[in-house]
Amino acid sequence: xxxxxxxxxxxxxxxxxxxxxxxxxxxxxxxxxxxxxxxxxxxxxxxxxxxxxxxxxxxxxxxxxxxxxxxxxxxxxxxxxxxxxxxxxxxxxxxxxxxxxxxxxxxxxxxxxxxxxxxxxxxxxxxxxxxxxxxxxxxxxxxxxxxxxxxxxxxxxxxxxxxxxxxxxxxxxxxxxxxxxxxxxxxxxxxxxxxxxxxxxxxxxxxxxxxxxxxxxxxxxxxxxxxxxxxxxxxxxxxxxxxxxxxxxxxxxxxxxxxxxxxxxxxxxxxxxxxxxxxxxxxxxxxxxxxxxxxxxxxxxxxxxxxxxxxxxxxxxxxxxxxxxxxxxxxxxxxxxxxxxxxxxxxxxxxxxxxxxxxxxxxxxxxxxxxxxxxxxxxxxxxxxxxxxxxxxxxxxxxxxxxxxxxxxxxxxxxxxxxxxxxxxxxxxxxxxxxxxx
Numbered sequence: 001x002x003x004x005x006x007x008x009x010x011x012x013x014x015x016x017x018x019x020x021x022x023x024x025x026x027x028x029x030x031x032x033x034x035x036x037x038x039x040x041x042x043x044x045x046x047x048x049x050x051x052x053x054x055x056x057x058x059x060x061x062x063x064x065x066x067x068x069x070x071x072x073x074x075x076x077x078x079x080x081x082x083x084x085x086x087x088x089x090x091x092x093x094x095x096x097x098x099x100x101x102x103x104x105x106x107x108x109x110x111x112x113x114x115x116x117x118x119x120x121x122x123x124x125x126x127x128x129x130x131x132x133x134x135x136x137x138x139x140x141x142x143x144x145x146x147x148x149x150x151x152x153x154x155x156x157x158x159x160x161x162x163x164x165x166x167x168x169x170x171x172x173x174x175x176x177x178x179x180x181x182x183x184x185x186x187x188x189x190x191x192x193x194x195x196x197x198x199x200x201x202x203x204x205x206x207x208x209x210x211x212x213x214x215x216x217x218x219x220x221x222x223x224x225x226x227x228x229x230x231x232x233x234x235x236x237x238x239x240x241x242x243x244x245x246x247x248x249x250x251x252x253x254x255x256x257x258x259x260x261x262x263x264x265x266x267x268x269x270x271x272x273x274x275x276x277x278x279x280x281x282x283x284x285x286x287x288x289x290x291x292x293x294x295x296x297x298x299x300x301x302x303x304x305x306x307x308x309x310x311x312x313x314x315x316x317x318x319x320x321x322x323x324x325x326x327x328x329x330x331x332x333x334x335x336x337x338x339x340x341x342x343x344x345x346x347x348x349x350x351x352x353x354x355x356x357x358x359x360x361x362x363x364x365x366x367x368x369x370x371x372x373x374x375x376x377x378x379x380x381x382x383x384x385x386x387x388x389x390x391x392x393x394x395x396x397x398x399x400x401x402x403x404x405x406x407x408x409x410x411x412x413x414x415x416x417x418x419x420x421x422x423x424x425x426x427x428x429x430x431x432x433x434x435x436x437x438x
Contacts, residue, residue: 062093063189064110068103068131069119069149074173078117081178087189100127104134113144114192115185120150120161129165136166143195145188149173272347274324275331283346283354288409290342290358295403302365302400303416304355306334306372309393309428311351313385326381326392327351333375337368353394354416362400362433369396369431393429395420401437411437 067078075096085092095110097103099122107113116135120128128148135141147169148161158170168191169184176184223230270282278286287303294301308314308330315323327347334345334353344356355372357365373394381392397419401412419434426432 062091063087063115063192064093064095064113065115065117065185066095066097066103066106066110066113066144067117068097068100068122068128069117070098070122071119072098074119074149078181081181082185085182085185087186088193092185099123100131100134103131107135107139107141107144111139111141111143115188116144116146118146118148120148129161132165132167142166143192143199145169145192147171147184147188149176272331275328275347277331277335277353278344278346280346280348283344283348283356286344286346287356290356291403291409291412294358295405297359298402298404299359300361300400300402301412302357302360302362302368302398303412304357304365304369304372304396304398304431305348305416305420306353306355306369306394306396307420307424308351309388309395309424310383310386314383314392317383317385329379329381330376330392330394333379334372337371337375357400360400362398362435365398365400366431366433369398372396373429373431388427388429395423395428396431397421397423397434398431399434399437407437 065082067075069075079094082092082094095106095113097106101123103116103118107116118128118131120126122128124130128150132146132148135144135146146167148167149171151173161167161170168188171180171184227234270279271277272279290301308326311323311326314326318326331345331347331353334355338345338355340358342358346354346356348354355368357368360368373396376392376394379392382390383392384390386393397416399412399415399419401407401415415434415437419432422434423430423432
């Protein structure tokens with residue numbers, strides 16, 4: 001337990017008893033005791049009598065911070081941690097709200113709020129998120145910086161909230177030490193200040209544009225009076241403008257042709273010309289990117305390596321033209337099995353194909369490989385030179401791993417290749433899973 005009269009610890013971590021003590025300490029840091037930050041709670045009467053106003057711009061005064069949380073301890077700790085906070089010689093005016101409904105009234109009265117420290121779970125599991133929608137969509141307030149602070153991350157996962165709601169930061173309450181809270185506030189207020197500055201610049205530009213339009217109208221009147229004197233020059237100018245338009249049109253046509261050529265070049269650079277699948281270069285880039293993503297998200301990535309059984313003998317028997325047609329049909333069958341947009345099928349060798357499956361374990365990879373085999377069986381492509389089937393078949397090796405820092409990408413490639421080799425050794429026309437990736 002800390003001394004009530006000592007300065008706040010920069011790495012402030014609090015249990016329930018310490019929070020209650022801080023509540024008592026905060027009484028000494030109230031506006032009546034001379035603190036630089038005021039805690040404001042608005043009743044319904046005060047809210048009803050306040051007039052709407054746009055955010056203040058570049059004026060003196062305190063930065064308004066709205067704390068929305070149904071736990072009084074959170075308000076007390078926040079006030080204590082920020083009681084000496086100043087940014088650009090301006091202190092904080094801290095406003096408290098304990099529910100979504102109360103916060104809506106406060107933000108209506110204080111549209112110039114700079115920062116909103118918001119809990120997610122209050123009177124309902126989505127109360128905080130509904131308040132975000134109200135501010136951004138109903139009020140069209142894009143200025144206030146919204147920082148979600150949650151003690152229940154599972155109720156509102158960070159990736160889902162960041163993607164689905166217009167918030168500016170996401171923090172777990174357990175990670176917000178005093179120093180981190182101060183740093184977060186500085187970043188948020190600086191962003192708020194910069195947005196207001198941009199908005200003021202935009203409004204000033206709009207005023208200048210209106211003045212320019214008025215000047216142009218006046219100038220048009222003068223031009224009309226001198227039309228006869230300038231008629232010949234105007235005609236010449238029109239001819240020059242027409243010439244420029246034609247030159248611009250020609251340039252745009254050239255640019256369109258260039259862009260089309262670039263697209264074709266990109267297609268050639270990333271796709272196999274015969275099958276239309278991704279080529280080896282595209283395969284390597286996609287696998288590297290998904291490997292890194294799997295490391296970040298701690299999920300599994302599966303790799304299937306497929307080889308057409310006895311394809312050399314197929315070419316020797318039917319010829320390379322028919323062999324190319326066979327490769328195209330196999331590629332189409334593999335592509336049709338894949339259903340998710342981030343899964344990738346590639347031709348990585350003459351008769352060798354690869355499939356990358358993100359967020360997929362070994363058993364899922366084997367299931368996809370067996371579906372690919374079934375699709376190829378249904379094609380019924382004759383193969384008289386095969387010793388395992390009268391029709392074309394494939395062998396498949398599957399490996400899957402959750403990257404944990406002890407493995408590198410070549411481990412997955414090596415394991416998949418070993419599984420493919422095992423499938424061939426065990427008689428071909430089968431899918432084998434490599435149980436260990438190391």
